[in-house]
Amino acid sequence: MSRNRKFAANWKFVVTGALGGLANGLFGSGGGLFLVPLMTKWGKLEQRKAFATSVAVILPLSLVSAVVYFSKGALELSTAWPYLLGGAVGGAISGLVFRKVSLTFLRRVFGLLILYGGVRAVLAL
Amino acid sequence: MSWFFPILVGAATGVLSGFGIGGGTLLLLWLTMVSGMDQLHAGGINLAYFIACALPALWYHLKNGLIEKRAALWCILAGVPACILASLLAARMDVTLLRRFFGVFLLGIGFRELFFKSKKGGTPNPEAVKKSTQAGEYLPLSTKKAENSKK
Numbered sequence: 001m002s003r004n005r006k007f008a009a010n011w012k013f014v015v016t017g018a019l020g021g022l023a024n025g026l027f028g029s030g031g032g033l034f035l036v037p038l039m040t041k042w043g044k045l046e047q048r049k050a051f052a053t054s055v056a057v058i059l060p061l062s063l064v065s066a067v068v069y070f071s072k073g074a075l076e077l078s079t080a081w082p083y084l085l086g087g088a089v090g091g092a093i094s095g096l097v098f099r100k101v102s103l104t105f106l107r108r109v110f111g112l113l114i115l116y117g118g119v120r121a122v123l124a125l
Numbered sequence: 126m127s128w129f130f131p132i133l134v135g136a137a138t139g140v141l142s143g144f145g146i147g148g149g150t151l152l153l154l155w156l157t158m159v160s161g162m163d164q165l166h167a168g169g170i171n172l173a174y175f176i177a178c179a180l181p182a183l184w185y186h187l188k189n190g191l192i193e194k195r196a197a198l199w200c201i202l203a204g205v206p207a208c209i210l211a212s213l214l215a216a217r218m219d220v221t222l223l224r225r226f227f228g229v230f231l232l233g234i235g236f237r238e239l240f241f242k243s244k245k246g247g248t249p250n251p252e253a254v255k256k257s258t259q260a261g262e263y264l265p266l267s268t269k270k271a272e273n274s275k276k
Contacts, residue, residue, distance in 0.1 A: 010199050017200030018207040023227060025211025026220050028168060030227065033147065035200065037234050045193055051145035052183075052191035057200040058145075059179040064208045066172040074169035082131030083152065083170050084177040089132075090139020090148075091178035095185025098144060104243040106146055111238030113147035114231050121228025124221050 012043045017057060024061045030121070032058040033114050047103050051110075135174060142175060143182030149175055 016038040024031030032054055039050040069075065134155050141148030149171050156167035186192050 010195070013196045013199035014203040017202065017204035020200065021204030021207030021209075022211045024204075025208040025213075026215045027224050027227060028215075029149065029153075029171070030231070031204070031208070032145070033231055033234065036145065037238070039193075039196060043196060045196060049191050049193050052186040052189075053193045053197050053200075054145040055143065055179050055186065056183055056192050056197040057204060059176065059183065060201050060205055061208050062172050062175045062179070064205055065212065066169075066176065068212055069165075069169045069172055072165070074165045075173055076166070079166075080170045080173055082128040083135040083156075083174045086132040086135020086137075087139040087142065087152075087174040087178035088181055090136040090141075091143040091180065091182035092185070093136070094140040094143025094178075095182040095189075097140075098182075098186065098191070099189055101144065106144055107238045107241060109141065110146035111235045111240070113141075113150045113235075114238060115235030117147070117150055118228045118231030118233075118235050121224045121231060123228075124225060 009043065013039075016043060020057060021061055024058075024065060027121070028065065030117055031061055033117060036110065047107070048098075051106060052098065135178075139174070139178040142178045148178075 016035060019038065020031035020034045022031070023034055035054040035057055036050045039045040039053060040047055043050075045053065134152065138148035138152040138155070141151065152174060153167055153171050156162045156170060157164065160167075162170070183192070
C-alpha cells in the first residue's frame with residue numbers, strides 16, 4: 001500500500017519535471033513557472049519547499065540550455081561577469097533569509113512575474 | 126563604473142531567483158530594455174547568471190532542509206531529457222502557437238498566485254493536510270528533516 005503510494009507520488013514528479021523540461025526546451029525559459037504550482041497542488045509539497053525545490057530542478061535544466069546557448073557563442077564573459085557576481089551575492093542572501101520571508105509575499109511576487117511571462121508568451125514577444 | 130549597476134541588478138534579481146519566484150524574468154527585462162541587449166545574448170547571460178545564483182542559494186536551502194530531495198530527483202531525471210528533446214524540436218519547428226497556449230496557461234496560474242487568499246502564518250493549512258492524508262496522498266518527510274536541520 002505505502003509502496004504504491006510512493007510510486008504514484010514519484011510519477012507525479014516525473015510528469016512535473018518532464019513538463020518543466022519540455023517548456024524550457026521549447027520556449028527557452030519558463031519551465032520553472034510550471035514546477036511550483038504542480039508540486040504544491042498535485043505533488044502536495046509544502047509551499048516553501050516547493051519554491052526551494054524548484055530552484056534545484058531548474059539548475060540542471062539551465063545547465064542544459066546553457067550548453068546550447070554557449071555552443072552558439074552567445075556568452076561574453078566581459079559583459080556577463082558583473083551579473084554573475086551580483087547573482088551569486090543575491091543567491092546567497094536569498095538562501096540566508098528565505099525561511100523568514102512571508103509566503104504571501106513570495107506567492108504574490110511569483111504571481112506577478114508569471115502574469116508578465118504569460119502576457120509576453122501570448123503576445124509572442 | 127559600467128559594472129556597478131549590473132552587479133546591483135544581478136544581486137537584486139538574484140534574491141528573487143534564489144527564492145524560486147522568477148527573478149530571471151526581471152533580469153531579462155533589464156538586459157533587453159535597459160541595456161539594449163539582443164534576446165540571444167540576454168538569454169545567455171540569464172542562464173549563466175542563474176547558475177551562479179542557484180548554487181549558493183541551494184547550499185542554504187539544503188542546509189535548512191527545504192529541498193524535497195526525492196521530488197527534485199525525479200523531476201530532474203525526467204526534466205533533463207525532456208529539455209534536450211524539446212530544444213532539438215524547437216530548432217526544427219515554429220513554436221509560436223504552442224507558446225501562446227503556454228502563455229494562456231501561465232496567465233491562469235499567475236492570477237491564482239497573485240490573488241490567492243492569504244492564510245495566517247507559514248505553516249500548511251491543517252485542513253488541507255488532513256484532506257490530503259485522507260485521500261491517501263503522499264506526504265513529504267518534511268517534519269523529520271526540518272527538525273534535523275535545526276542544529
